Amino acid sequence: MSHLLSLRGIRKTYGERLVLDGIDLDVDEHRCVVLVGASGSGKSTLLRVVNLLEEIDDGEILLDGQDVADPRLDANAVRARMGLVFQSYNLFPHMKVIDNVTLAPRLVHKRGRAEAEAVAEAMLRRVGLAHRMTAYPDQLSGGEQQRAAIARALVSSPELLLLDEVTSALDPELVGEVLDLLADLRAEGVTMLVATHEMGFAREVADEVCFLHQGRVHERGTPEQVLGDPQRERTREFLRRLR
Amino acid sequence: MSGGASGVAPPEDSRPDGGAHPGTAAWTPSPLAVARDSYRRARRRRAAWVSTLSTVVVVAVLYVVVTTAPGWERTRDAFFSPASAWDSLPAIAEGLWLNLRVWVVASVVGMVLGMTLAVIRTSRVPALFPLRAFAVAYVDVFRGVPLLLVLLLVGFGLPALRLEWLPTSGEFLGALAIILTYTAYLAEVFRAGIESVHPSQVSAARSLGLTRAQTTRKVVLPQAVRHVTAPLASNLVSLQKDSGLISILGAVDAIRAAQIAASGSYNFTPYVVAGVLFLLVSIPLTRVVDVYSARQGWRGSLATVSGAGAIR
Numbered sequence: 018m019s020h021l022l023s024l025r026g027i028r029k030t031y032g033e034r035l036v037l038d039g040i041d042l043d044v045d046e047h048r049c050v051v052l053v054g055a056s057g058s059g060k061s062t063l064l065r066v067v068n069l070l071e072e073i074d075d076g077e078i079l080l081d082g083q084d085v086a087d088p089r090l091d092a093n094a095v096r097a098r099m100g101l102v103f104q105s106y107n108l109f110p111h112m113k114v115i116d117n118v119t120l121a122p123r124l125v126h127k128r129g130r131a132e133a134e135a136v137a138e139a140m141l142r143r144v145g146l147a148h149r150m151t152a153y154p155d156q157l158s159g160g161e162q163q164r165a166a167i168a169r170a171l172v173s174s175p176e177l178l179l180l181d182e183v184t185s186a187l188d189p190e191l192v193g194e195v196l197d198l199l200a201d202l203r204a205e206g207v208t209m210l211v212a213t214h215e216m217g218f219a220r221e222v223a224d225e226v227c228f229l230h231q232g233r234v235h236e237r238g239t240p241e242q243v244l245g246d247p248q249r250e251r252t253r254e255f256l257r258r259l260r
Numbered sequence: 261m262s263g264g265a266s267g268v269a270p271p272e273d274s275r276p277d278g279g280a281h282p283g284t285a286a287w288t289p290s291p292l293a294v295a296r297d298s299y300r301r302a303r304r305r306r307a308a309w310v311s312t313l314s315t316v317v318v319v320a321v322l323y324v325v326v327t328t329a330p331g332w333e334r335t336r337d338a339f340f341s342p343a344s345a346w347d348s349l350p351a352i353a354e355g356l357w358l359n360l361r362v363w364v365v366a367s368v369v370g371m372v373l374g375m376t377l378a379v380i381r382t383s384r385v386p387a388l389f390p391l392r393a394f395a396v397a398y399v400d401v402f403r404g405v406p407l408l409l410v411l412l413l414v415g416f417g418l419p420a421l422r423l424e425w426l427p428t429s430g431e432f433l434g435a436l437a438i439i440l441t442y443t444a445y446l447a448e449v450f451r452a453g454i455e456s457v458h459p460s461q462v463s464a465a466r467s468l469g470l471t472r473a474q475t476t477r478k479v480v481l482p483q484a485v486r487h488v489t490a491p492l493a494s495n496l497v498s499l500q501k502d503s504g505l506i507s508i509l510g511a512v513d514a515i516r517a518a519q520i521a522a523s524g525s526y527n528f529t530p531y532v533v534a535g536v537l538f539l540l541v542s543i544p545l546t547r548v549v550d551v552y553s554a555r556q557g558w559r560g561s562l563a564t565v566s567g568a569g570a571i572r
Contacts, residue, residue, distance in 0.1 A: 068467050097469030107464035111482045120478065121468035169468070 019082050021046045021208055022067065022177055027076035029059075029066055029232075036062045038232035040076070044177065047206040051219040051240075054229035055255060060212035061104075063229070064179045067210065068101045080177075097125045100170030104182040106162045108154040108169070114141065115150040118169045126173055140168045144198055160191030164198060171202075178202070180211040184218075216259060220244055228252045337527075344529035348521035352530060355517030356537050358431060362503040362513070366438045367496050373439070374446025379476060381447070382454045395447070402444035407502055411437040415509040434506025442499050449491050453484030486553075493549035497542050504538070514538070 022044040029037040037059050044050045052060045065071045067078060069085065069092045078086045085095045108117050115137055122133035141147055144164040154162055163183055170178060180199070184192040196218050203209065203222045213219060219226055219240055226243040228236040228251075236243055236252045247253045289297070326332060380388060381395040402410065414437040419428040427433075457480050465475040485492070507516035514537060518530035 065463075070463055070467060093466075093469045093471050096467055099467075101467040103460065103464065105460060107460045109461065109464070109479055109483075111486060120465075121470065124474050124478065125469040173469075 020044060020079070021081060022210070023077070023079040023082075024063075024067070025077040025079065027063070027066060027078070028074045029062055029071060030074055036232050037066065037073075040229075040232070040234060042227065042234065044208060044210050046176075046208050048224045049203050049209040049211065049222050050225045050227065051223035052210070052212040052227050052229055053214070053216070053219060053243075053255075054235075058229040059232045060229055061181050064101065064181045064210065064212055067177075068099055068179055069095055070101075093125070097121070097173065098175060099177045099179060100173070100175035101179040102163070102166050102170045102181065102183050105186055106154070106159075106166040108162055108166055110154050113151050113153055114146065114157070114165050117154070117165060118172050121169070121173055137168070137172055140172045141165070143171075144168045145194075158191065159187045160194045163187060163191075163195050167195075167198065171207075176208065178207050178209045180209060180213070182212050182214060185214055214259075216244055216256070228255065230255075339528045339532055341527055341529045344521075344525055344527040345533050347525075348518065348530035348533055351517040351521060352514050352534050352537060355512055355514035356534070356541070358511060358513045359500070359503045359538075360541070362431065362435045362438065362506060363496075363500045366435055366442060366499055366503065369439050370442040370446050370499070371492075373443040375450045375481070377443065377447035378450035378454055379481075381451055383472075383476075385472070399444045399447050402441050403448065405441075407438070407441045407505060408508070410441050411505055411508060413437075414440065430506060430509035430511035434503075434509045434511050438499065438502060438506065442495070442502075445495050445498075446492070449488050449495055450484060452491070453486075453488035454480060456487045457483045489549065489553040493546060493553075497546055500542055500545070501538060504534075 020043040022042075024040050024042040027037050027040040027042075028035075040059075040063060042050070042063075052063065054060055062071060066073055069078075073086055076086070077084050080095065080098065083090075085092075108114075109120070112120070115134065118137040118141060119130070119133040122128045122136060123130065128136070138147070138150065141150055144167055146161060146164055146168065149157060149161060149165070154165065157165060163186075167183070183199075184195050187195065192215070196215065199209075199211075199218070200222050211219075211223075221240075223240045225237060226240050227234045228243055228247075228249075230251050236247060236249050242248075243252065244256065247256060329335075377395045377398065380391045381399075383392070411434060415430065415433045418426060418433060418436075461479055461483065462475055465479040466472075470478070504513055504515040507513050507519070510516075512520075514534045518534040521530035522528055
């Protein structure tokens with residue numbers, strides 16, 4: 018069986034600094050793979066690499082079996098097949114929520130305004146923001162901004178949703194509303210690759226957990242294995258520190 | 261809090277409905293609050309007194325110094341003669357009309373060219389390197405050479421080429437020189453704006469599949485312009501004033517008209533008239549821009565540091 022996303026030997030450096038050191042990873046359709054690890058372990062870089070926002074030094078990024086790291090390919094078309102949600106939301110401050118969400122459908126997927134707005138409205142209702150469509154991002158709470166950002170990433174029905182520590186900029190009481198939404202999406206079968214510090218969330222929704230350490234997948238397995246009964250000392254130490 | 265916009269993630273109490281607390285209506289201030297309030301009011305009254313008094317004193321001193329100066333009588337007649345002002349007003353106003361036309365044309369063309377240069381200069385497309393180098397050189401040269409010099413070189417240099425198709429009027433060549441110089445200034449203003457847009461905004465747009473050009477047009481430039489409204493406006497006001505320099509090429513603008521009127525009567529009042537007319541244009545202009553950029557809904561602007569004045 019072929020995987021939706023396969024990473025083979027991904028290597029990435031920033032100048033002298035080696036950030037990803039030969040990452041192998043598979044994400045199957047309708048599955049959720051969670052990346053955990055300390056800050057600087059390469060989680061965010063890995064997501065940016067998959068989204069083709071960073072060029073890799075070596076390795077293969079296979080999306081549906083096709084190597085999308087090939088520079089001859091139209092990267093914009095590849096990115097349009099994925100959704101990336103950022104830790105700091107990165108909503109466009111000069112656009113209303115609805116315009117944030119309709120931007121990609123209109124410009125990238127070439128839908129008419131009415132059609133794009135209908136789809137965006139349905140998506141905003143889905144994330145519980147139907148009443149905030151005409152607000153500007155700075156009028157929303159952190160949790161609402163992050164849900165708007167998720168709607169923006171999901172509106173074009175991406176094959177793969179990439180989530181980069183989407184709750185770490187939120188107050189504890191707002192984390193719940195975003196995690197609940199992600200658990201719902203997971204139940205609906207959205208394929209996800211998630212970097213997170215929320216071990217409870219990882220335990221609940223992940224099909225596979227990968228512990229990243231110094232740019233390598235240090236330990237991987239089911240949440241029960243990796244988070245419950247880690248085999249390697251470095252994983253145990255990381256989990257101990259979280260408590 | 262008037263929806264204070266900033267790049268920082270706002271706390272959840274910045275919602276517009278965040279101020280409504282239950283029980284606000286039934287509140288009676290405590291004696292402590294009353295005492296604080298009366299202290300604040302007393303201090304405000306005192307501050308108002310001090311500033312009024314100091315203003316009156318300064319104005320009075322200036323008035324006395326000027327009016328008791330030995331040459332005051334002659335100065336008054338030479339610079340503030342109502343008759344001369346009235347006589348010269350029509351010609352100067354007509355000249356000002358030329359200034360305004362030059363200002364509008366130079367502003368529009370300068371902004372378009374300036375933004376084009378700024379976009380080229382900040383783009384990272386390797387193929388655009390020659391254009392980028394040109395943009396850098398252009399800005400360096402025209403920002404470094406005094407406008408007066410550019411006016412003289414364009415005004416006397418271009419006609420010397422005897423190009424049939426090139427208009428040689430002072431108005432045209434003057435406006436051209438102003439455009440050449442202000443394009444460089446405005447390019448730098450827009451470049452600062454473009455560079456102030458956080459790279460994460462570009463990441464967000466590109467991650468959605470937008471092309472470089474779409475990202476620039478829909479995400480970067482709208483925010484860049486909002487970030488630089490104040491310096492942009494001040495450059496356009498400068499341009500409006502500098503439009504008076506085309507008079508050295510013989511174009512009859514407000515300054516030249518004032519010069520003509522003054523030399524005919526040996527009275528300098530026309531210069532004062534021209535100055536007042538320039539003020540009548542530039543002061544409303546700055547106020548309009550201030551109101552515009554402070555307006556609610558002008559989102560993504562860094563300029564709204566609302567409530568900062570209330571900090572003790």
